[in-house]
Amino acid sequence: MRFRPRPVVLATLSSLVLTAAATSGAVAGLAPDQPAAAPLAAAPAATDTDGDSLPDAWETNGYDANGDGVVDVDLPALGASPTKKDLFVEMDYMSGRLATTAAFDRIVQTFANAPVSNPDGSKGIRIHLDGGPAAGAAYNLGGGNQVPYDSNLQPAEAQTDAIKKANFAPARKAIFHYMLWADDYDNTCSSGNAFAIPNDTFIVTMGPKCNWTVTENRNVGTFIHELGHDLGLTHGGTDHANYKPNYLSVMNYFFQFDGVPRTSGSNWFSYSSFAPPALNETSLRESVGLNTATASTWKTKWKCPNGSTRTSGAANAGIDWNCDGDTVDTTSTSINGDTSKTTLSAQNNWANIKFGGGDVGGGSSQSKTSTPAHELKEMTQQEYDNLKTTTR
Ligand SMILES: [Ca+2]
Ligand SMILES: [Ca+2]
Ligand SMILES: [Ca+2]
Numbered sequence: 001m002r003f004r005p006r007p008v009v010l011a012t013l014s015s016l017v018l019t020a021a022a023t024s025g026a027v028a029g030l031a032p033d034q035p036a037a038a039p040l041a042a043a044p045a046a047t048d049t050d051g052d053s054l055p056d057a058w059e060t061n062g063y064d065a066n067g068d069g070v071v072d073v074d075l076p077a078l079g080a081s082p083t084k085k086d087l088f089v090e091m092d093y094m095s096g097r098l099a100t101t102a103a104f105d106r107i108v109q110t111f112a113n114a115p116v117s118n119p120d121g122s123k124g125i126r127i128h129l130d131g132g133p134a135a136g137a138a139y140n141l142g143g144g145n146q147v148p149y150d151s152n153l154q155p156a157e158a159q160t161d162a163i164k165k166a167n168f169a170p171a172r173k174a175i176f177h178y179m180l181w182a183d184d185y186d187n188t189c190s191s192g193n194a195f196a197i198p199n200d201t202f203i204v205t206m207g208p209k210c211n212w213t214v215t216e217n218r219n220v221g222t223f224i225h226e227l228g229h230d231l232g233l234t235h236g237g238t239d240h241a242n243y244k245p246n247y248l249s250v251m252n253y254f255f256q257f258d259g260v261p262r263t264s265g266s267n268w269f270s271y272s273s274f275a276p277p278a279l280n281e282t283s284l285r286e287s288v289g290l291n292t293a294t295a296s297t298w299k300t301k302w303k304c305p306n307g308s309t310r311t312s313g314a315a316n317a318g319i320d321w322n323c324d325g326d327t328v329d330t331t332s333t334s335i336n337g338d339t340s341k342t343t344l345s346a347q348n349n350w351a352n353i354k355f356g357g358g359d360v361g362g363g364s365s366q367s368k369t370s371t372p373a374h375e376l377k378e379m380t381q382q383e384y385d386n387l388k389t390t391t392r
C-alpha cells in the first residue's frame with residue numbers, strides 16, 4: 001500500500017498516536033498495530049535524525065498526542081532537540097524515598113558523558129529528569145509527585161502500572177519513561193525492577209522494609225541499572241550471565257552499588273564503554289588479565305573457587321583467577337560465581353543502547369518489550385552483603 005499525499009499520512013499518523021495513547025500498559029495491545037504502522041517509518045513525519053526514538057517533528061514542534069492540533073508535550077520547551085539524543089524520565093516517589101538533587105546531578109552527568117555521538121556534533125545523551133517540585137527547580141518538569149506509601153508492591157508490575165496510570169499523564173507515554181522510588185515489591189527485598197527489556201517503566205526499591213542502607217551511590221547505581229534494562233541492557237551484556245569480570249558496567253551486579261573501580265580511585269557509575277576480549281573459563285591466562293591495553297585504567301572483580309570475591313589491580317596486568325597466590329597459571333575455573341565454565345563475552349553498552357522501549361517513541365522502529373524472567377529478580381541487600389563480606 002502506498003500513501004497518497006498529506007491528508008492520508010496525517011490521518012494515519014494521528015490514528016497511530018491515538019492507539020498508542022489509548023493503550024494502557026500495553027505492549028500486547030500495540031503488537032497488532034505494527035504492520036499498519038510500519039510504512040510510517042519511511043514517512044517524513046517519522047524522521048528521527050538523532051536516533052533517540054523521538055521524531056524530529058515532535059522535537060521541533062512539540063508532541064500532539066491525540067491529534068487535536070494542540071501540543072500536549074512541548075518538547076522544545078522541555079529542552080529536546082532533533083539533533084541531540086534526549087531521554088525523558090518521570091519520577092514519582094513514596095514518602096522518604098526520592099533521591100537527592102546531588103544524585104540527580106550525577107545521573108545527568110553520567111548520560112552527558114556517554115561516549116555516543118550526536119548529529120549536532122556533540123557527545124552524550126541529555127537526560128531530562130522530572131521529580132516534580134520536591135526534586136528542585138532543575139528537576140521539575142511538572143510531572144513528578146508523591147504517591148501513597150506501599151511497603152510491598154504485589155504483584156509488582158500490576159501495582160506499578162496502577163500507580164503509573166493514576167499519576168502519569170497518558171500524553172507523556174510516548175515521551176517519558178516512568179519510574180518510581182519505592183520501598184519493596186513481592187517481598188523480594190530486591191533493589192529494583194524493570195519488568196522487561198527493553199521497557200518504558202522501572203522501579204527502585206531500597207526502602208526501610210528490608211533495612212536497606214540507602215546511599216547516594218546505591219540510588220545512582222540502581223537508577224542507572226534499572227534504566228539500563230529499559231534501554232535494552234542486560235546483566236551479561238551479550239546474554240544474561242552475571243558477574244562477568246570483563247563486563248565493566250553497572251549492569252553487572254559486581255558494580256551496581258559501588259561503580260566499576262578504576263586505578264584513578266574514582267569509580268564508574270555508568271554503562272560499559274568498551275568490550276574487553278571474551279574470557280574462556282576453561283583456559284584462562286592469568287598473566288594477561290583482561291587482555292587489552294584499554295583495561296589499564298580499570299580494575300575488576302572476580303569470584304574465587306571458594307566463592308569469595310576479589311578486586312584486581314590494573315586489569316590489563318596479571319589476575320590470579322584461581323586464587324592460588326600467583327598470576328602465572330593457565331587455568332580452568334569459574335570466575336563469575338556459577339558452577340559452569342563457559343566463555344564470558346562482554347559488551348560495549350553505550351554502543352548498544354535501544355531507545356524507544358515499550359510505549360516510548362514513535363519515529364524509530366525499535367524492538368518492543370520482551371520478558372527474560374531471569375533478569376527480573378534483582379540484587380538484594382543480602383546478595384550485596386555477601387559480595388562485600390567475602391572480599392579479601
Ligand atoms: Ca529524535
Ligand atoms: Ca533529540
Ligand atoms: Ca507523576
Ligand SMILES: [Ca+2]
Pocket residue numbers: 286319320321322323324325326327328329
Ligand atoms: Ca593463580
Ligand SMILES: [Zn+2]
Pocket residue numbers: 225226229235375378
Ligand atoms: Zn538488573
